[in-house]
Every structure is written in C-alpha cells, then in structure tokens.
Amino acid sequence: MNSVWTIARRELSSYFATPIAAIFLSIFLILAGAFTFGLSNFYGSRQADLQAFFVWHPFLYAFLIPALSMRLWAEERRSGTVELLMTLPISPGQAVLGKFLAAWLFAGLALALTFPIWLTVNYLGDPDNGAIVAGYLGSWLMAGAFLGLGSLASVLSKNQVVAFVLSAALCILFLLFGHPGLIGFLKGWAPQALVDLVASFGFLTHFEGLSKGVIEVPALVFFATLTGVCLWVSRVLIERLQAA
Amino acid sequence: MRPSNQVPLAILLGLLLLLGINLLSRSTLGGFKLDLTEDRLYTLSAGSKAIARELSEPVQLEFYFTRAAGDDVPQIKSYAERITTLLEELVSASQGKIELSLLDPQPFSEVEDQASAAGLKPLALSAQTTMYLGLVGRNAVGETELIPFFDPRQERFLEYEIAKLLSNLDRTERTTVGILSSLPVMGGEMTMPGQRPEPGWLFVKLLRDLHEVRELTGEQASIPDDIDVLVLIHPRELSPTTLYAIDQYALAGRPLVAFLDGFCEGQPTPPGMQAQFDVDRTSDLGPLLASWGVTQVPRKLAGDRRLAVQVSYGGRGGAMQPIEYLIYMALGAEQADQTSPLTAGLDRILMASAGVFQKSSDSALEYTPLLRTSEDSQEIDLSSVQFGADPMALLKGFVPGYRALDLAVQLRGRPKSAYPDGRPAGAEGEAPAHLSEASADFNAILVADADLLADNFWTQRDGLAQLFGTVTKTADNADLLLNAIELLAGDQNLISIRARGRFERPFTKVEELARAADQKFRDQADRLDAELRTIQARITELEAQRPDQDSLYYTPEQIAELEKARARKLEVNKELRAVQFSLNKDVESLGDRLMYLNILAVPLLIVVAALVEGTRRKNRRRAA
Numbered sequence: 042m043n044s045v046w047t048i049a050r051r052e053l054s055s056y057f058a059t060p061i062a063a064i065f066l067s068i069f070l071i072l073a074g075a076f077t078f079g080l081s082n083f084y085g086s087r088q089a090d091l092q093a094f095f096v097w098h099p100f101l102y103a104f105l106i107p108a109l110s111m112r113l114w115a116e117e118r119r120s121g122t123v124e125l126l127m128t129l130p131i132s133p134g135q136a137v138l139g140k141f142l143a144a145w146l147f148a149g150l151a152l153a154l155t156f157p158i159w160l161t162v163n164y165l166g167d168p169d170n171g172a173i174v175a176g177y178l179g180s181w182l183m184a185g186a187f188l189g190l191g192s193l194a195s196v197l198s199k200n201q202v203v204a205f206v207l208s209a210a211l212c213i214l215f216l217l218f219g220h221p222g223l224i225g226f227l228k229g230w231a232p233q234a235l236v237d238l239v240a241s242f243g244f245l246t247h248f249e250g251l252s253k254g255v256i257e258v259p260a261l262v263f264f265a266t267l268t269g270v271c272l273w274v275s276r277v278l279i280e281r282l283q284a285a
Numbered sequence: 286m287r288p289s290n291q292v293p294l295a296i297l298l299g300l301l302l303l304l305g306i307n308l309l310s311r312s313t314l315g316g317f318k319l320d321l322t323e324d325r326l327y328t329l330s331a332g333s334k335a336i337a338r339e340l341s342e343p344v345q346l347e348f349y350f351t352r353a354a355g356d357d358v359p360q361i362k363s364y365a366e367r368i369t370t371l372l373e374e375l376v377s378a379s380q381g382k383i384e385l386s387l388l389d390p391q392p393f394s395e396v397e398d399q400a401s402a403a404g405l406k407p408l409a410l411s412a413q414t415t416m417y418l419g420l421v422g423r424n425a426v427g428e429t430e431l432i433p434f435f436d437p438r439q440e441r442f443l444e445y446e447i448a449k450l451l452s453n454l455d456r457t458e459r460t461t462v463g464i465l466s467s468l469p470v471m472g473g474e475m476t477m478p479g480q481r482p483e484p485g486w487l488f489v490k491l492l493r494d495l496h497e498v499r500e501l502t503g504e505q506a507s508i509p510d511d512i513d514v515l516v517l518i519h520p521r522e523l524s525p526t527t528l529y530a531i532d533q534y535a536l537a538g539r540p541l542v543a544f545l546d547g548f549c550e551g552q553p554t555p556p557g558m559q560a561q562f563d564v565d566r567t568s569d570l571g572p573l574l575a576s577w578g579v580t581q582v583p584r585k586l587a588g589d590r591r592l593a594v595q596v597s598y599g600g601r602g603g604a605m606q607p608i609e610y611l612i613y614m615a616l617g618a619e620q621a622d623q624t625s626p627l628t629a630g631l632d633r634i635l636m637a638s639a640g641v642f643q644k645s646s647d648s649a650l651e652y653t654p655l656l657r658t659s660e661d662s663q664e665i666d667l668s669s670v671q672f673g674a675d676p677m678a679l680l681k682g683f684v685p686g687y688r689a690l691d692l693a694v695q696l697r698g699r700p701k702s703a704y705p706d707g708r709p710a711g712a713e714g715e716a717p718a719h720l721s722e723a724s725a726d727f728n729a730i731l732v733a734d735a736d737l738l739a740d741n742f743w744t745q746r747d748g749l750a751q752l753f754g755t756v757t758k759t760a761d762n763a764d765l766l767l768n769a770i771e772l773l774a775g776d777q778n779l780i781s782i783r784a785r786g787r788f789e790r791p792f793t794k795v796e797e798l799a800r801a802a803d804q805k806f807r808d809q810a811d812r813l814d815a816e817l818r819t820i821q822a823r824i825t826e827l828e829a830q831r832p833d834q835d836s837l838y839y840t841p842e843q844i845a846e847l848e849k850a851r852a853r854k855l856e857v858n859k860e861l862r863a864v865q866f867s868l869n870k871d872v873e874s875l876g877d878r879l880m881y882l883n884i885l886a887v888p889l890l891i892v893v894a895a896l897v898e899g900t901r902r903k904n905r906r907r908a909a
Binding site for chain 2: 057060062063066067070071074075077078079084085087088089090154155156157158161164165166167168169170171172174175219220221224225228233236237238240241242245246249250253254255256257258259262263266267270271273274277278281
C-alpha cells in the first residue's frame with residue numbers, strides 16, 4: 042500500500058512541476074463558473090440550489106478528464122519509461138492504482154476549489170446543504186469513473202493525443218447511454234431488458250440522482266465497478282506490455 | 286495461456302463482471318439509499334408507513350407505466366422509478382397487506398385496455414405514442430381509487446397522494462360533517478306562505494356530493510358521536526352548554542374547522558339602519574380560542590394594499606369609480622402555505638372583512654399559518670368599517686406594517702379544557718365524563734372570515750347556471766373547506782405527511798434587496814403620485830375657470846399656468862419611471878459581482894501562485 046502512495050505522490054508532484062496543473066484548474070473553474078452563471082442562468086433562476094452548477098459536471102469531465110488522463114501512461118509508453126517503472130519493486134497493479142489515485146485526488150482538488158459557488162449560494166439563500174454534499178461526492182465519484190475510462194485509453198496508446206481522443210470518445214459514449222436517440226436505435230432489435238441495462242449505464246441518470254441528494258446504492262455500485270473494471274483491465278494490459 | 290489471448294479475454298471478463306454486478310445490484314439493492322437531503326425528501330415518512338401498516342384489509346395496487354414511451358422522456362422515466370421504489374417500500378411497510386403489480390401498458394395490448402378501462406389518463410407524447418403513468422388501487426369490497434396520471438410537477442405531493450389513496454381505500458363510510466352555523470347556510474325554513482324557502486348556500490351542495498351533511502341547531506349538550514368533522518360558521522351567542530360541548534369535542538381529539546369572522550357582512554340583522562350599525566358582527570367562541578392558544582386580534586380587520594380587490598364606489602362627485610378596497614383581498618399562491626396539501630393547490634381565495642389571528646404567547650399547540658396577507662398589509666380598526674366603509678379613506682390612511690398577517694391557521698396539539706371546573710352550571714342534558722385535558726391530538730383549521738363561503742364571493746351565477754344548476758367558480762373558497770374536511774377527516778397520519786420538503790428555495794438575499802428597493806420606490810412613488818394628483822386637480826380647476834361663461838378662450842396667465850402644470854406632469858412621470866429602473870439595478874449588480882467573483886477569483890489566485898512558484902524556481906536554479 043505504501044508503494045501506491047509513493048507513486049501517487051510522485052505523479053501528483055509531477056503535475057505541479059509544470060504549468061499544467063494551474064492551466065487545467067483555471068480552465069475547469071472558469072468554465073464551470075461561466076456555464077453556471079451564463080448558460081444555466083444560475084442567478085436569474087432565483088433558486089438556492091446548485092443544480093445549475095452540477096448539471097455541467099458530466100460534460101466538463103468528458104472533455105477535461107481525458108486531458109488529465111492522457112498523461113498517465115501514453116507518455117511513459119512513448120519514452121520507454123514504463124520499463125523503467127517496472128524495474129522498481131512495485132507491481133503493475135500498484136502502479137496503475139497509484140497513478141489513478143493521483144489523478145483522482147487532483148480532480149478532487151479541482152472540485153474543492155469551486156467552493157466560492159457554495160459560499161455564494163449560502164449567502165443568497167438557504168439551500169439544502171445535504172443535497173449539495175451528496176452532489177459533490179457524486180461528482181467526485183463520477184470523475185473517478187471518467188478517469189478509469191481515461192486510464193484505460195491511455196494505456197492503449199503510445200501517443201498522448203490518441204489517448205485523449207480515445208478517452209473522450211469513451212466518456213461521451215457513456216454519457217450517451219440512456220439518451221433517447223441511442224435507446225431508440227437499440228430498441229429496434231434488442232429485447233427491452235437489454236435496452237434497460239444499457240440505459241442504466243448512462244452516467245447522467247445516476248449522477249442526477251446523486252446531485253439531488255440521494256446516494257442510491259446502485260449508482261455507487263455502478264461508478265465503483267466501472268472504475269474497478271477499467272483499472273483492472275489496465276493492469277492486465279500493462280502486464281502484457283511488461284511481458285512483451 | 287498465451288499472452289496474446291489474455292488481453293481480449295480480460296476485457297471480455299471485465300465487461301461480463303460489469304454487466305453482471307450491475308444487473309444484480311439493480312434488482313436487489315435498488316431500494317437501498319442514503320438520503321442526505323435536509324428534509325429527507327426521498328425517504329418514506331413515518332405517517333405513510335403507519336397507514337400501510339394499519340390497513341384493515343388487503344389492498345391491491347396496480348402501477349401502470351409505459352416503459353417504451355418512457356425511454357423518450359428520461360426525466361419521466363426516472364420519476365416512474367422513484368414511484369416504483371416508493372410503492373415497494375410501502376409494500377414492505379404493510380407487512381403483506383398490499384399486493385403490488387407493475388404493469389406495462391404497451392400499445393394495443395390487453396394491459397392497455399385494462400388501464401384505460403380503469404380510468405387512467407395517458408399522456409400523448411406524439412401522434413402515435415401515449416404514455417401511461419398511473420395507479421389503480423382496489424380494496425376487498427371491490428372499490429377502486431385512482432391516480433390517473435402522476436404529474437412530475439407535483440412531485441412534492443407524491444407520497445401524500447399515494448398515502449391518501451390507501452387511506453381512502455381503507456375507509457368504508459362516508460364522512461359525516463356537522464355544521465353549526467349562525468348564518469343561514471343550510472337554506473331557509475318556512476318563510477311567508479306561498480314563497481319558496483331560501484336556498485342553501487352553494488358550498489353545502491358541493492359538500493353533500495362528497496359527504497353526509499348534518500346541521501346542528503339549538504343548544505348542544507354534546508357533539509354527537511357520529512359527527513366526523515365539526516364545522517363552525519360564524520359562531521356567536523353560543524350558550525355555555527354548547528361551548529362546553531365544543532370544548533370537550535376538541536379535547537377528545539376530534540377534528541374541527543371554524544370560520545371566525547372579524548366582521549361578518551352576511552350576518553342576518555334586524556331591519557332598520559340603526560340596528561345595522563349597532564349589531565356586533567364578530568364571531569365569538571367564548572373562552573375556547575384562548576384555551577387553544579390563539580387570539581383573534583380584537584376590533585381589527587386585515588387590510589392589504591397589494592391584494593386589494595377593486596370595487597365600484599361612488600365617492601364625492603357621484604361618479605362610480607373603481608377603487609381598491611383594502612379589506613376585500615384576493616389571496617394567491619404566494620399567500621398560501623405551499624407545503625400543505627390543503628392550500629398548495631389553491632389559486633385564488635377571496636376574503637372579505639377578515640379578522641387576524643395571532644398565536645398566544647403561552648400556546649402549547651402547534652400553530653401553522655396556512656394563509657397570510659402580503660407584507661403590504663395593515664390591521665385596520667373595526668370602527669373604520671363598522672359604520673359604512675369609505676374605500677378612499679382606508680387607502681389614504683393606509684400604513685403598511687411589513688408583517689404578513691395570519692388569515693388561516695392549522696392547530697395541532699393537546700390543549701387543556703377551557704372549563705377547568707367541569708361542566709358549566711345550568712347545562713342541560715347528559716354528557717360524558719369531563720375531560721380536563723386532551724386525550725388525543727386536537728386538529729383544527731381556523732379561518733378568519735365567514736363571508737368567503739357566501740355564494741357571491743366565489744361563484745358567478747349566469748343564465749345557464751340557473752337552468753342547469755351548474756356553478757361557475759371565480760375563486761377557490763369552497764375548496765378551502767372541502768380540502769380541510771378531507772385532510773382532517775382522513776387518517777390522522779395523512780395530516781402528518783405534509784407536502785414533503787421545500788422544493789422552492791428562493792434567494793432570500795435578493796428578496797431583501799427587492800423589498801428594500803420596493804420600499805424606496807413606494808416612498809418616492811407615493812410622493813410623486815400625490816404630486817400628480819395635485820397637479821391634475823389644479824389642471825382641472827384651471828380648465829374649469831374661464832373669464833366668463835360664454836368665452837371660449839383662456840387668459841394668457843391661465844394658459845401659462847396650464848402649460849407649466851402639464852410640463853410638470855410629464856416630468857413627474859419620467860421621474861417615476863427612473864425610480865422603477867433603479868429598483869432593478871441593485872439586484873442586477875449583485876448578480877454581476879457574484880458572477881465575476883465565482884468565475885475569476887480562484888483562477889486568479891492560482892495563476893498568481895503559479896507565477897510565484899515559477900519565479901521561485903527560476904531563482905533557485907539561477908542560484909544553484
């Protein structure tokens with residue numbers, strides 16, 4: 042477990058070694074704020090809740106998380122440092138977990154830095170803070186799932202740009218599950234049970250429940266298992282690379 | 286295993302695991318959740334569980350939802366899932382007494398016919414697709430209750446509606462409503478021979494459609510046992526015996542609706558002008574109100590400038606002019622408690638010369654205002670109205686109190702008897718043992734006006750109506766009583782399931798700003814209005830003056846003065862508009878400031894921190 046932390050720390054400090062961290066955080070915060078006040082007209086709605094804020098998280102993540110995750114493995118594969126990494130006394134599983142953890146904690150930092158909006162909504166009215174806490178937790182969990190997908194995409198390619206595009210595509214795919222268009226397409230030839238199952242893999246409905254204030258166990262299970270499976274497959278892939 | 290096979294196998298295995306685990310969790314763990322909302326919005330309340338548990342006989346519930354159509358509208362689909370979860374929780378709370386079937390009325394299927402036959406109303410999503418989202422409940426004797434369509438906009442009443450359906454299925458008898466009224470609501474006795482008796486008030490007819498209605502006349506030694514809800518309409522001059530009977534009725538935990546007027550215009554009075562003015566038109570319940578922890582502010586009526594209705598009034602000068610009459614108030618949704626199923630659906634309540642309720646400082650009962658005035662209101666002295674009201678005088682003398690006045694309240698709790706020494710002397714007839722304290726929770730709804738029940742305040746009778754006996758509603762006054770009876774006579778658990786939680790959480794800061802700006806505006810607007818009126822009066826005066834009757838022309842001085850007056854009037858109007866504009870400015874500028882703060886503050890800090898760190902590193906490198 043110690044080695045996981047070591048890797049995570051090393052990875053995390055590498056984020057801050059370059060302006061990348063500042064740029065990423067700034068862009069995330071500016072976009073989140075702009076969408077909340079501009080596109081969803083948070084102030085004009087006169088509702089003391091953060092629905093106008095949370096509604097954008099899935100879409101922000103779909104594009105920004107791939108930017109975060111593309112660095113996880115693609116660069117190392119290209120420069121050959123993966124082999125170097127593997128000579129250290131750590132297992133591939135620990136490496137995968139460590140890097141993921143670093144990215145996840147960084148995402149958590151980005152979320153935490155949105156605290157001005159929480160202060161703002163409490164200044165303007167009396168919001169349901171329990172629901173807001175659930176929203177933040179749900180968002181962080183969902184970010185983890187996006188990162189899982191991104192990590193997988195990153196392992197699969199040697200090029201950071203390819204990793205970005207692939208992971209963005211995966212993320213958008215999971216956003217689309219549950220969308221009436223895709224469902225309509227499936228219904229033509231699949232049994233309703235399968236259609237329901239595919240629909241249940243959509244991030245949006247799960248996150249919607251979480252952002253309303255209810256932590257439903259199936260939603261927790263979904264995000265956790267998706268993240269877990271992605272990381273597990275990543276590990277298998279790394280081992281394969283190592284063996285090759 | 287060959288390495289090259291491992292990866293695809295791993296991916297396949299991962300996918301299967303993912304599908305499998307999630308399938309399992311959806312089917313078994315679907316109901317488990319942690320509700321972090323402040324009002325526990327998504328958790329079944331104790332009242333609902335009690336209703337389910339205490340069902341006397343088995344009940345069948347059929348939930349119809351067109352799944353395929355739901356795919357097109359994900360929000361309704363998730364609402365349907367929420368309803369399903371709620372129903373399943375009720376089933377487990379009922380310990381087997383509720384049998385639930387989940388049905389999918391697909392187009393042209395038998396199930397669809399079944400749904401339609403039961404009376405469910407589908408929503409037409411397009412020309413071809415319709416969606417059913419309804420509930421049918423059947424009890425052991427074959428009666429059915431329906432929720433024809435679950436409107437997502439009424440989500441906050443979801444639990445209440447379903448609990449009410451269960452409760453109605455369990456109830457086998459019609460509610461008996463007892464009316465004790467000093468007003469002739471039930472219709473007349475014999476008048477002059479040859480004349481038709483006075484018809485009863487229309488609300489009684491609506492009441493009779495749903496319940497058994499009995500009139501309680503004369504002295505009451507005790508309120509009969511078969512009365513499920515007692516309705517008092519403008520009680521006055523009740524004997525101690527009757528008052529005691531009502532007191533004991535309350536202490537037995539039996540429900541009560543009371544219309545207590547501050548000034549009852551509809552009170553039958555003996556003929557003669559003097560008699561009209563002398564008679565006391567205030568409702569009176571003796572010591573009972575005090576024992577319930579409520580006072581009706583003596584000799585005061587509620588007046589509201591914002592809610593005032595316009596009446597035609599012939600002032601000085603003779604012409605009938607529309608003018609706001611402060612004590613005739615049209616209450617809207619904003620004045621109603623949106624969390625109570627009783628008032629949340631009401632759109633418009635017209636009250637006429639209503640009193641004002643206040644909670645006594647030593648009250649031990651729960652006191653919940655259901656209807657209130659706006660803050661642009663005032664307690665108006667009875668003497669201004671008693672001897673013939675002058676709407677203009679009331680307007681002129683209006684001073685807002687900035688405090689909403691309570692016009693209807695709900696009481697709940699265990700009061701003590703208003704007759705601590707037992708039955709008052711001179712009481713006749715038999716009565717059960719004296720209760721000095723409530724043996725069960727007393728539930729009551731008090732309304733500070735009785736006139737609102739009169740036909741002319743909430744209906745419009747037109748020619749067709751005379752013929753067919755239909756009623757055109759102009760206000761929801763009667764619904765207030767109907768809802769109250771439904772709420773109180775129903776399961777006591779229902780009363781506790783108030784509309785769950787606050788779905789509306791406004792920006793109180795913005796409301797404060799708006800109110801402050803509004804006040805500033807009103808001050809200035811009043812001033813400018815007054816000035817306008819003076820100028821107008823002057824203009825009228827000038828225009829009426831002419832050197833002599835036959836002349837058509839004004840003197841130059843008169844013309845000059847007229848021009849000045851008209852110019853000033855234009856200026857004043859412009860000033861008024863400018864004030865209105867600056868009203869909104871305060872609110873908007875707050876919004877802008879907050880927006881820039883949220884978007885830029887932390888990013889700026891980050892950039893600064895990064896720059897600082899960057900320079901530090903550069904310096905370190907240089908030094909090294």
